[in-house]
Amino acid sequence: MTDDVRSEVLAVYAAADAAVSAAAPRCDASGRCCRFTEYGHTLFISAFEAEILLERAPRYEQPVSRDGCPFQIDGLCSARENRPLGCRIYFCDPTYEPRMSEITEESLAALKRIADAHGTGWNYAPLHHFLNARPRPDGADTMTPPVTRVPLSVVTPSGG
16 A cells, blocks of 8 residues: 555545544444444455554454454454544444444545545455455465456347
């Protein structure tokens, strides 16, 4: 990631943090936000966010499942400073849900604009995908989600 991209991503984080602060959602400090499967959600992040997170994240055991975040220790986030947008924006306060959706959409659109402006491509996948990506000796990209879809042929109706 170039310094310009990093600065732009960090600016998106700052804007999201300010919007969340202005909305003042209630936090019950329950840790539900980090126990994904238990509470029926999945944390998706971009490759930008994964790179920033993993630069300073505490060590964790691999492989990581989709069930929860390995950085939640004793109910607290041990990677708080570099946490991705979903962690910055998500609160289980039901009165905040409409604003949370707006902040999320605004923030993701800003990250996509960065990807477009810098020609990096848009890579977005569940957290555990990026945490389980291991550096390859050949230097190949391990942050891009594998293609798992098979393209289907287009069927056109016959006749008129």
